[in-house]
Amino acid sequence: MNNIKATWNIELLTSCPKCDYGIDITQIEDFWHTQIEPIEYGTVATTDFEVTCPECTHEFKVDFEYYEWSDYQNKKFYAQPK
Numbered sequence: 001m002n003n004i005k006a007t008w009n010i011e012l013l014t015s016c017p018k019c020d021y022g023i024d025i026t027q028i029e030d031f032w033h034t035q036i037e038p039i040e041y042g043t044v045a046t047t048d049f050e051v052t053c054p055e056c057t058h059e060f061k062v063d064f065e066y067y068e069w070s071d072y073q074n075k076k077f078y079a080q081p082k
């Protein structure tokens with residue numbers, strides 16, 4: 001009997017500082033050619049990462065971050081200033 005499947009669902013979410021458009025960086029075609037590992041952050045590759053807003057073409061840089069589940073429960077994630 002086959003086990004039930006468990007599916008990874010990875011998103012890397014940010015928003016454009018100019019138009020506030022929500023962006024999932026993993027949906028940008030070039031992202032998967034970067035060799036960046038899932039949940040990698042605090043490295044050269046994940047600092048000053050250049051993003052072009054698909055809505056308004058504004059270019060900006062992001063630093064990746066990752067929260068453990070316990071941090072979500074402590075609401076650190078939701079306390080982030082917009």
Ligand SMILES: [Zn+2]
Nearest residue numbers: 016019053056
């Ligand atoms: Zn934008």
